[in-house]
Amino acid sequence: MTVLDPSPSAAAERPVFANAREARQAIRAGRWREHTSGLAPANVQGNVVILPAALASDFLRFCQRNPKPCPLLAVSEPGDPMLPTLGADIDIRSDVPRYRVWRDGELADEPSDIGALWQGGLVSFVLGCSFSFEHALIEAGIELRHVREGRNVAMYRTNIPTTPAGPFHGPMVVSMRPMKAADAIRAVQVTARVPAVHGAPVHLGDPALIGIADIGRPDFGDPVEIKPDELPVFWACGVTPQAVVMAARPAFCITHAPGYMLITDRLNSDLPFA
Structure with a gap:
Protein backbone atom coordinates (compact mmCIF):
# COMPACT_ATOMS: atom_id res chain seq x y z
CA MET A 1 0.00 0.00 0.00
CA THR A 2 1.41 3.38 -1.04
CA VAL A 3 1.50 6.02 1.71
CA LEU A 4 0.62 9.40 0.21
CA ASP A 5 2.08 12.40 2.01
CA PRO A 6 1.33 15.65 0.16
CA SER A 7 3.32 17.89 2.51
CA PRO A 8 6.19 19.95 1.00
CA SER A 9 8.72 18.06 3.13
CA ALA A 10 7.71 14.88 1.32
CA ALA A 11 8.61 16.28 -2.13
CA ALA A 12 11.33 13.71 -2.65
CA GLU A 13 8.91 10.92 -1.67
CA ARG A 14 6.07 11.69 -4.08
CA PRO A 15 4.59 8.39 -5.23
CA VAL A 16 4.84 7.04 -8.72
CA PHE A 17 1.70 5.01 -9.30
CA ALA A 18 1.90 1.70 -11.12
CA ASN A 19 -0.72 2.79 -13.63
CA ALA A 20 -3.25 5.50 -14.35
CA ARG A 21 -6.18 3.63 -12.83
CA GLU A 22 -4.36 3.30 -9.49
CA ALA A 23 -3.66 7.06 -9.54
CA ARG A 24 -7.29 7.88 -10.34
CA GLN A 25 -8.53 5.60 -7.57
CA ALA A 26 -6.31 7.43 -5.08
CA ILE A 27 -7.63 10.77 -6.35
CA ARG A 28 -11.26 9.61 -6.33
CA ALA A 29 -10.95 8.30 -2.77
CA GLY A 30 -9.38 11.54 -1.55
CA ARG A 31 -6.01 9.94 -0.80
CA TRP A 32 -4.18 12.24 -3.25
CA ARG A 33 -5.07 15.92 -3.49
CA GLU A 34 -1.81 17.45 -4.74
CA HIS A 35 -0.52 18.29 -8.23
CA THR A 36 0.02 15.38 -10.61
CA SER A 37 3.43 16.14 -12.11
CA GLY A 38 5.44 12.94 -12.14
CA LEU A 39 2.54 10.64 -11.20
CA ALA A 40 1.98 7.66 -13.56
CA PRO A 41 4.71 9.14 -15.78
CA ALA A 42 4.05 6.85 -18.75
CA ASN A 43 0.45 8.05 -19.08
CA VAL A 44 -1.05 11.02 -20.88
CA GLN A 45 -2.38 13.72 -18.56
CA GLY A 46 -5.01 16.22 -19.60
CA ASN A 47 -6.21 19.75 -18.88
CA VAL A 48 -9.95 19.97 -18.27
CA VAL A 49 -12.57 22.51 -19.33
CA ILE A 50 -16.28 21.89 -18.64
CA LEU A 51 -18.87 24.21 -20.19
CA PRO A 52 -22.63 24.38 -20.78
CA ALA A 53 -23.62 22.89 -24.14
CA ALA A 54 -24.60 26.34 -25.47
CA LEU A 55 -20.93 27.37 -25.36
CA ALA A 56 -19.40 24.06 -26.43
CA SER A 57 -19.32 24.68 -30.19
CA ASP A 58 -17.61 28.07 -29.72
CA PHE A 59 -15.02 26.55 -27.40
CA LEU A 60 -14.44 23.69 -29.84
CA ARG A 61 -13.70 26.25 -32.56
CA PHE A 62 -11.42 28.10 -30.14
CA CYS A 63 -9.39 24.91 -29.62
CA GLN A 64 -9.26 24.25 -33.35
CA ARG A 65 -7.94 27.77 -33.96
CA ASN A 66 -5.38 27.54 -31.12
CA PRO A 67 -3.92 24.04 -31.30
CA LYS A 68 -0.62 24.92 -29.57
CA PRO A 69 -2.15 25.82 -26.17
CA CYS A 70 -5.36 23.80 -26.65
CA PRO A 71 -4.62 20.45 -28.35
CA LEU A 72 -7.84 18.45 -28.08
CA LEU A 73 -7.64 14.89 -26.74
CA ALA A 74 -11.35 14.23 -26.14
CA VAL A 75 -14.79 15.87 -26.00
CA SER A 76 -17.68 14.29 -24.08
CA GLU A 77 -21.29 13.95 -25.06
CA PRO A 78 -23.48 16.62 -23.42
CA GLY A 79 -24.35 15.60 -19.87
CA ASP A 80 -22.14 12.49 -19.92
CA PRO A 81 -19.41 12.58 -17.23
CA MET A 82 -17.60 9.58 -18.70
CA LEU A 83 -14.74 9.78 -21.22
CA PRO A 84 -14.40 6.23 -22.59
CA THR A 85 -11.81 7.13 -25.24
CA LEU A 86 -9.41 8.13 -22.45
CA GLY A 87 -10.24 5.42 -19.90
CA ALA A 88 -13.16 3.02 -19.37
CA ASP A 89 -13.76 4.09 -15.76
CA ILE A 90 -12.95 7.82 -15.96
CA ASP A 91 -15.56 10.00 -14.27
CA ILE A 92 -14.82 13.67 -14.85
CA ARG A 93 -16.77 14.59 -11.71
CA SER A 94 -14.31 12.96 -9.31
CA ASP A 95 -11.05 12.05 -11.05
CA VAL A 96 -9.22 15.41 -10.88
CA PRO A 97 -7.46 16.22 -7.57
CA ARG A 98 -8.67 19.82 -7.54
CA TYR A 99 -11.13 21.70 -9.71
CA ARG A 100 -11.83 25.37 -10.24
CA VAL A 101 -15.39 26.68 -10.48
CA TRP A 102 -15.79 29.95 -12.38
CA ARG A 103 -18.85 32.20 -12.29
CA ASP A 104 -18.92 35.23 -14.61
CA GLY A 105 -15.16 34.92 -15.07
CA GLU A 106 -14.41 34.99 -11.34
CA LEU A 107 -12.97 32.06 -9.39
CA ALA A 108 -15.74 30.96 -7.02
CA ASP A 109 -14.49 27.69 -5.52
CA GLU A 110 -11.81 24.98 -5.70
CA PRO A 111 -13.54 21.69 -4.79
CA SER A 112 -12.09 18.20 -4.98
CA ASP A 113 -15.34 16.77 -6.42
CA ILE A 114 -17.93 18.39 -8.67
CA GLY A 115 -20.73 15.81 -8.41
CA ALA A 116 -23.02 18.29 -6.67
CA LEU A 117 -22.45 20.81 -9.47
CA TRP A 118 -23.04 18.45 -12.36
CA GLN A 119 -25.76 19.46 -14.81
CA GLY A 120 -27.32 17.55 -17.68
CA GLY A 121 -26.05 19.82 -20.45
CA LEU A 122 -22.38 20.09 -19.48
CA VAL A 123 -19.71 19.18 -22.05
CA SER A 124 -16.19 18.16 -20.97
CA PHE A 125 -13.09 18.98 -23.00
CA VAL A 126 -9.73 17.35 -22.27
CA LEU A 127 -6.65 19.04 -23.71
CA GLY A 128 -3.10 17.76 -24.03
CA CYS A 129 -0.70 18.60 -21.20
CA SER A 130 3.03 19.28 -21.03
CA PHE A 131 3.35 16.75 -18.21
CA SER A 132 3.16 14.15 -21.00
CA PHE A 133 6.16 15.42 -22.94
CA GLU A 134 8.12 15.72 -19.70
CA HIS A 135 8.39 11.93 -19.71
CA ALA A 136 10.12 12.11 -23.10
CA LEU A 137 12.44 14.90 -21.93
CA ILE A 138 13.50 12.93 -18.87
CA GLU A 139 14.10 9.83 -21.02
CA ALA A 140 16.30 12.02 -23.24
CA GLY A 141 18.44 12.83 -20.20
CA ILE A 142 17.17 16.36 -19.61
CA GLU A 143 16.75 17.28 -15.95
CA LEU A 144 13.47 18.97 -15.02
CA ARG A 145 14.04 20.80 -11.78
CA HIS A 146 10.42 21.08 -10.71
CA VAL A 147 9.98 17.31 -11.11
CA ARG A 148 13.15 16.55 -9.13
CA GLU A 149 12.02 18.92 -6.37
CA GLY A 150 8.41 17.70 -6.33
CA ARG A 151 7.08 21.12 -7.35
CA ASN A 152 4.32 22.15 -9.71
CA VAL A 153 5.58 23.61 -13.01
CA ALA A 154 5.74 27.43 -13.22
CA MET A 155 3.10 28.98 -15.52
CA TYR A 156 2.68 32.56 -16.73
CA ARG A 157 0.17 34.71 -18.59
CA THR A 158 1.83 36.32 -21.62
CA ASN A 159 1.18 39.05 -24.17
CA ILE A 160 0.81 36.43 -26.92
CA PRO A 161 -2.78 36.67 -28.16
CA THR A 162 -4.96 33.69 -28.98
CA THR A 163 -7.26 33.58 -32.02
CA PRO A 164 -10.82 34.35 -30.81
CA ALA A 165 -13.89 32.18 -31.40
CA GLY A 166 -17.31 33.40 -30.32
CA PRO A 167 -16.93 34.87 -26.82
CA PHE A 168 -13.61 33.13 -26.18
CA HIS A 169 -10.49 35.28 -26.37
CA GLY A 170 -7.52 36.17 -24.22
CA PRO A 171 -3.77 35.68 -23.73
CA MET A 172 -1.78 32.49 -24.08
CA VAL A 173 -0.46 30.93 -20.88
CA VAL A 174 2.95 29.25 -21.01
CA SER A 175 4.79 26.77 -18.80
CA MET A 176 8.50 27.31 -18.14
CA ARG A 177 11.41 24.97 -17.55
CA PRO A 178 14.99 26.25 -17.04
CA MET A 179 17.64 24.47 -19.10
CA LYS A 180 21.21 24.78 -20.27
CA ALA A 181 21.47 25.80 -23.93
CA ALA A 182 22.37 22.32 -25.19
CA ASP A 183 19.42 20.78 -23.32
CA VAL A 224 11.80 27.44 -9.68
CA GLU A 225 15.44 28.51 -9.65
CA ILE A 226 17.05 29.56 -12.93
CA LYS A 227 20.82 29.16 -12.64
CA PRO A 228 23.28 31.58 -14.30
CA ASP A 229 24.18 29.09 -17.05
CA GLU A 230 20.51 28.37 -17.89
CA LEU A 231 17.81 30.03 -19.94
CA PRO A 232 14.04 29.77 -19.46
CA VAL A 233 12.22 27.69 -22.08
CA PHE A 234 8.51 28.35 -22.57
CA TRP A 235 5.85 26.03 -23.95
CA ALA A 236 2.21 26.82 -24.75
CA CYS A 237 0.12 25.63 -21.81
CA GLY A 238 -3.33 24.09 -21.40
CA VAL A 239 -4.05 26.53 -18.59
CA THR A 240 -4.68 29.07 -21.39
CA PRO A 241 -8.47 28.42 -21.21
CA GLN A 242 -8.44 29.72 -17.64
CA ALA A 243 -7.01 33.05 -18.81
CA VAL A 244 -9.63 32.97 -21.56
CA VAL A 245 -12.41 32.33 -19.03
CA MET A 246 -11.21 35.36 -17.07
CA ALA A 247 -11.43 37.45 -20.25
CA ALA A 248 -14.64 36.00 -21.74
CA ARG A 249 -16.49 35.77 -18.40
CA PRO A 250 -18.96 32.94 -19.14
CA ALA A 251 -21.71 32.61 -16.53
CA PHE A 252 -20.48 29.14 -15.49
CA CYS A 253 -17.40 27.05 -16.20
CA ILE A 254 -15.37 24.35 -14.44
CA THR A 255 -11.67 23.69 -15.06
CA HIS A 256 -8.90 21.74 -13.37
CA ALA A 257 -6.70 23.68 -10.95
CA PRO A 258 -3.36 24.38 -12.69
CA GLY A 259 -1.12 21.33 -12.37
CA TYR A 260 -3.91 19.12 -10.99
CA MET A 261 -4.60 17.06 -14.07
CA LEU A 262 -6.76 14.21 -15.31
CA ILE A 263 -4.58 11.10 -15.67
CA THR A 264 -5.77 9.00 -18.60
CA ASP A 265 -5.17 5.41 -19.69
CA ARG A 266 -3.54 6.57 -22.93
CA LEU A 267 0.21 6.13 -23.06
CA ASN A 268 2.61 8.90 -23.97
CA SER A 269 4.33 6.45 -26.30
CA ASP A 270 1.09 6.10 -28.28
CA LEU A 271 0.66 9.83 -28.99
CA PRO A 272 0.83 10.74 -32.66
CA PHE A 273 4.27 11.92 -33.70
CA ALA A 274 4.95 14.69 -36.22
Whole structure:
Protein backbone atom coordinates (compact mmCIF):
# COMPACT_ATOMS: atom_id res chain seq x y z
CA MET A 1 0.00 0.00 0.00
CA THR A 2 1.41 3.38 -1.04
CA VAL A 3 1.50 6.02 1.71
CA LEU A 4 0.62 9.40 0.21
CA ASP A 5 2.08 12.40 2.01
CA PRO A 6 1.33 15.65 0.16
CA SER A 7 3.32 17.89 2.51
CA PRO A 8 6.19 19.95 1.00
CA SER A 9 8.72 18.06 3.13
CA ALA A 10 7.71 14.88 1.32
CA ALA A 11 8.61 16.28 -2.13
CA ALA A 12 11.33 13.71 -2.65
CA GLU A 13 8.91 10.92 -1.67
CA ARG A 14 6.07 11.69 -4.08
CA PRO A 15 4.59 8.39 -5.23
CA VAL A 16 4.84 7.04 -8.72
CA PHE A 17 1.70 5.01 -9.30
CA ALA A 18 1.90 1.70 -11.12
CA ASN A 19 -0.72 2.79 -13.63
CA ALA A 20 -3.25 5.50 -14.35
CA ARG A 21 -6.18 3.63 -12.83
CA GLU A 22 -4.36 3.30 -9.49
CA ALA A 23 -3.66 7.06 -9.54
CA ARG A 24 -7.29 7.88 -10.34
CA GLN A 25 -8.53 5.60 -7.57
CA ALA A 26 -6.31 7.43 -5.08
CA ILE A 27 -7.63 10.77 -6.35
CA ARG A 28 -11.26 9.61 -6.33
CA ALA A 29 -10.95 8.30 -2.77
CA GLY A 30 -9.38 11.54 -1.55
CA ARG A 31 -6.01 9.94 -0.80
CA TRP A 32 -4.18 12.24 -3.25
CA ARG A 33 -5.07 15.92 -3.49
CA GLU A 34 -1.81 17.45 -4.74
CA HIS A 35 -0.52 18.29 -8.23
CA THR A 36 0.02 15.38 -10.61
CA SER A 37 3.43 16.14 -12.11
CA GLY A 38 5.44 12.94 -12.14
CA LEU A 39 2.54 10.64 -11.20
CA ALA A 40 1.98 7.66 -13.56
CA PRO A 41 4.71 9.14 -15.78
CA ALA A 42 4.05 6.85 -18.75
CA ASN A 43 0.45 8.05 -19.08
CA VAL A 44 -1.05 11.02 -20.88
CA GLN A 45 -2.38 13.72 -18.56
CA GLY A 46 -5.01 16.22 -19.60
CA ASN A 47 -6.21 19.75 -18.88
CA VAL A 48 -9.95 19.97 -18.27
CA VAL A 49 -12.57 22.51 -19.33
CA ILE A 50 -16.28 21.89 -18.64
CA LEU A 51 -18.87 24.21 -20.19
CA PRO A 52 -22.63 24.38 -20.78
CA ALA A 53 -23.62 22.89 -24.14
CA ALA A 54 -24.60 26.34 -25.47
CA LEU A 55 -20.93 27.37 -25.36
CA ALA A 56 -19.40 24.06 -26.43
CA SER A 57 -19.32 24.68 -30.19
CA ASP A 58 -17.61 28.07 -29.72
CA PHE A 59 -15.02 26.55 -27.40
CA LEU A 60 -14.44 23.69 -29.84
CA ARG A 61 -13.70 26.25 -32.56
CA PHE A 62 -11.42 28.10 -30.14
CA CYS A 63 -9.39 24.91 -29.62
CA GLN A 64 -9.26 24.25 -33.35
CA ARG A 65 -7.94 27.77 -33.96
CA ASN A 66 -5.38 27.54 -31.12
CA PRO A 67 -3.92 24.04 -31.30
CA LYS A 68 -0.62 24.92 -29.57
CA PRO A 69 -2.15 25.82 -26.17
CA CYS A 70 -5.36 23.80 -26.65
CA PRO A 71 -4.62 20.45 -28.35
CA LEU A 72 -7.84 18.45 -28.08
CA LEU A 73 -7.64 14.89 -26.74
CA ALA A 74 -11.35 14.23 -26.14
CA VAL A 75 -14.79 15.87 -26.00
CA SER A 76 -17.68 14.29 -24.08
CA GLU A 77 -21.29 13.95 -25.06
CA PRO A 78 -23.48 16.62 -23.42
CA GLY A 79 -24.35 15.60 -19.87
CA ASP A 80 -22.14 12.49 -19.92
CA PRO A 81 -19.41 12.58 -17.23
CA MET A 82 -17.60 9.58 -18.70
CA LEU A 83 -14.74 9.78 -21.22
CA PRO A 84 -14.40 6.23 -22.59
CA THR A 85 -11.81 7.13 -25.24
CA LEU A 86 -9.41 8.13 -22.45
CA GLY A 87 -10.24 5.42 -19.90
CA ALA A 88 -13.16 3.02 -19.37
CA ASP A 89 -13.76 4.09 -15.76
CA ILE A 90 -12.95 7.82 -15.96
CA ASP A 91 -15.56 10.00 -14.27
CA ILE A 92 -14.82 13.67 -14.85
CA ARG A 93 -16.77 14.59 -11.71
CA SER A 94 -14.31 12.96 -9.31
CA ASP A 95 -11.05 12.05 -11.05
CA VAL A 96 -9.22 15.41 -10.88
CA PRO A 97 -7.46 16.22 -7.57
CA ARG A 98 -8.67 19.82 -7.54
CA TYR A 99 -11.13 21.70 -9.71
CA ARG A 100 -11.83 25.37 -10.24
CA VAL A 101 -15.39 26.68 -10.48
CA TRP A 102 -15.79 29.95 -12.38
CA ARG A 103 -18.85 32.20 -12.29
CA ASP A 104 -18.92 35.23 -14.61
CA GLY A 105 -15.16 34.92 -15.07
CA GLU A 106 -14.41 34.99 -11.34
CA LEU A 107 -12.97 32.06 -9.39
CA ALA A 108 -15.74 30.96 -7.02
CA ASP A 109 -14.49 27.69 -5.52
CA GLU A 110 -11.81 24.98 -5.70
CA PRO A 111 -13.54 21.69 -4.79
CA SER A 112 -12.09 18.20 -4.98
CA ASP A 113 -15.34 16.77 -6.42
CA ILE A 114 -17.93 18.39 -8.67
CA GLY A 115 -20.73 15.81 -8.41
CA ALA A 116 -23.02 18.29 -6.67
CA LEU A 117 -22.45 20.81 -9.47
CA TRP A 118 -23.04 18.45 -12.36
CA GLN A 119 -25.76 19.46 -14.81
CA GLY A 120 -27.32 17.55 -17.68
CA GLY A 121 -26.05 19.82 -20.45
CA LEU A 122 -22.38 20.09 -19.48
CA VAL A 123 -19.71 19.18 -22.05
CA SER A 124 -16.19 18.16 -20.97
CA PHE A 125 -13.09 18.98 -23.00
CA VAL A 126 -9.73 17.35 -22.27
CA LEU A 127 -6.65 19.04 -23.71
CA GLY A 128 -3.10 17.76 -24.03
CA CYS A 129 -0.70 18.60 -21.20
CA SER A 130 3.03 19.28 -21.03
CA PHE A 131 3.35 16.75 -18.21
CA SER A 132 3.16 14.15 -21.00
CA PHE A 133 6.16 15.42 -22.94
CA GLU A 134 8.12 15.72 -19.70
CA HIS A 135 8.39 11.93 -19.71
CA ALA A 136 10.12 12.11 -23.10
CA LEU A 137 12.44 14.90 -21.93
CA ILE A 138 13.50 12.93 -18.87
CA GLU A 139 14.10 9.83 -21.02
CA ALA A 140 16.30 12.02 -23.24
CA GLY A 141 18.44 12.83 -20.20
CA ILE A 142 17.17 16.36 -19.61
CA GLU A 143 16.75 17.28 -15.95
CA LEU A 144 13.47 18.97 -15.02
CA ARG A 145 14.04 20.80 -11.78
CA HIS A 146 10.42 21.08 -10.71
CA VAL A 147 9.98 17.31 -11.11
CA ARG A 148 13.15 16.55 -9.13
CA GLU A 149 12.02 18.92 -6.37
CA GLY A 150 8.41 17.70 -6.33
CA ARG A 151 7.08 21.12 -7.35
CA ASN A 152 4.32 22.15 -9.71
CA VAL A 153 5.58 23.61 -13.01
CA ALA A 154 5.74 27.43 -13.22
CA MET A 155 3.10 28.98 -15.52
CA TYR A 156 2.68 32.56 -16.73
CA ARG A 157 0.17 34.71 -18.59
CA THR A 158 1.83 36.32 -21.62
CA ASN A 159 1.18 39.05 -24.17
CA ILE A 160 0.81 36.43 -26.92
CA PRO A 161 -2.78 36.67 -28.16
CA THR A 162 -4.96 33.69 -28.98
CA THR A 163 -7.26 33.58 -32.02
CA PRO A 164 -10.82 34.35 -30.81
CA ALA A 165 -13.89 32.18 -31.40
CA GLY A 166 -17.31 33.40 -30.32
CA PRO A 167 -16.93 34.87 -26.82
CA PHE A 168 -13.61 33.13 -26.18
CA HIS A 169 -10.49 35.28 -26.37
CA GLY A 170 -7.52 36.17 -24.22
CA PRO A 171 -3.77 35.68 -23.73
CA MET A 172 -1.78 32.49 -24.08
CA VAL A 173 -0.46 30.93 -20.88
CA VAL A 174 2.95 29.25 -21.01
CA SER A 175 4.79 26.77 -18.80
CA MET A 176 8.50 27.31 -18.14
CA ARG A 177 11.41 24.97 -17.55
CA PRO A 178 14.99 26.25 -17.04
CA MET A 179 17.64 24.47 -19.10
CA LYS A 180 21.21 24.78 -20.27
CA ALA A 181 21.47 25.80 -23.93
CA ALA A 182 22.37 22.32 -25.19
CA ASP A 183 19.42 20.78 -23.32
CA ALA A 184 17.10 23.48 -24.66
CA ILE A 185 18.07 22.61 -28.23
CA ARG A 186 17.45 18.93 -27.52
CA ALA A 187 14.12 19.77 -25.85
CA VAL A 188 12.97 21.60 -28.99
CA GLN A 189 13.78 18.52 -31.06
CA VAL A 190 12.01 16.14 -28.65
CA THR A 191 8.81 18.14 -28.08
CA ALA A 192 8.39 19.20 -31.71
CA ARG A 193 7.54 15.56 -32.40
CA VAL A 194 4.46 15.57 -30.11
CA PRO A 195 2.03 18.30 -31.25
CA ALA A 196 -0.79 16.54 -29.35
CA VAL A 197 0.79 17.83 -26.12
CA HIS A 198 1.79 21.37 -27.19
CA GLY A 199 4.74 20.54 -29.44
CA ALA A 200 7.86 22.71 -29.58
CA PRO A 201 8.41 25.73 -27.31
CA VAL A 202 6.90 29.08 -28.26
CA HIS A 203 9.78 31.12 -26.76
CA LEU A 204 13.27 30.78 -25.32
CA GLY A 205 15.15 33.38 -23.31
CA ASP A 206 14.11 36.87 -22.21
CA PRO A 207 10.68 36.56 -20.54
CA ALA A 208 9.97 40.28 -20.96
CA LEU A 209 9.64 39.74 -24.72
CA ILE A 210 6.44 37.77 -24.10
CA GLY A 211 5.10 40.06 -21.41
CA ILE A 212 6.39 38.34 -18.27
CA ALA A 213 7.53 41.08 -15.89
CA ASP A 214 8.83 38.89 -13.04
CA ILE A 215 9.97 35.36 -13.81
CA GLY A 216 10.23 34.71 -10.08
CA ARG A 217 6.47 35.18 -9.59
CA PRO A 218 4.51 32.73 -11.76
CA ASP A 219 0.78 33.32 -12.22
CA PHE A 220 0.16 29.61 -11.61
CA GLY A 221 2.25 26.81 -10.13
CA ASP A 222 5.52 27.15 -8.18
CA PRO A 223 8.61 29.29 -8.79
CA VAL A 224 11.80 27.44 -9.68
CA GLU A 225 15.44 28.51 -9.65
CA ILE A 226 17.05 29.56 -12.93
CA LYS A 227 20.82 29.16 -12.64
CA PRO A 228 23.28 31.58 -14.30
CA ASP A 229 24.18 29.09 -17.05
CA GLU A 230 20.51 28.37 -17.89
CA LEU A 231 17.81 30.03 -19.94
CA PRO A 232 14.04 29.77 -19.46
CA VAL A 233 12.22 27.69 -22.08
CA PHE A 234 8.51 28.35 -22.57
CA TRP A 235 5.85 26.03 -23.95
CA ALA A 236 2.21 26.82 -24.75
CA CYS A 237 0.12 25.63 -21.81
CA GLY A 238 -3.33 24.09 -21.40
CA VAL A 239 -4.05 26.53 -18.59
CA THR A 240 -4.68 29.07 -21.39
CA PRO A 241 -8.47 28.42 -21.21
CA GLN A 242 -8.44 29.72 -17.64
CA ALA A 243 -7.01 33.05 -18.81
CA VAL A 244 -9.63 32.97 -21.56
CA VAL A 245 -12.41 32.33 -19.03
CA MET A 246 -11.21 35.36 -17.07
CA ALA A 247 -11.43 37.45 -20.25
CA ALA A 248 -14.64 36.00 -21.74
CA ARG A 249 -16.49 35.77 -18.40
CA PRO A 250 -18.96 32.94 -19.14
CA ALA A 251 -21.71 32.61 -16.53
CA PHE A 252 -20.48 29.14 -15.49
CA CYS A 253 -17.40 27.05 -16.20
CA ILE A 254 -15.37 24.35 -14.44
CA THR A 255 -11.67 23.69 -15.06
CA HIS A 256 -8.90 21.74 -13.37
CA ALA A 257 -6.70 23.68 -10.95
CA PRO A 258 -3.36 24.38 -12.69
CA GLY A 259 -1.12 21.33 -12.37
CA TYR A 260 -3.91 19.12 -10.99
CA MET A 261 -4.60 17.06 -14.07
CA LEU A 262 -6.76 14.21 -15.31
CA ILE A 263 -4.58 11.10 -15.67
CA THR A 264 -5.77 9.00 -18.60
CA ASP A 265 -5.17 5.41 -19.69
CA ARG A 266 -3.54 6.57 -22.93
CA LEU A 267 0.21 6.13 -23.06
CA ASN A 268 2.61 8.90 -23.97
CA SER A 269 4.33 6.45 -26.30
CA ASP A 270 1.09 6.10 -28.28
CA LEU A 271 0.66 9.83 -28.99
CA PRO A 272 0.83 10.74 -32.66
CA PHE A 273 4.27 11.92 -33.70
CA ALA A 274 4.95 14.69 -36.22
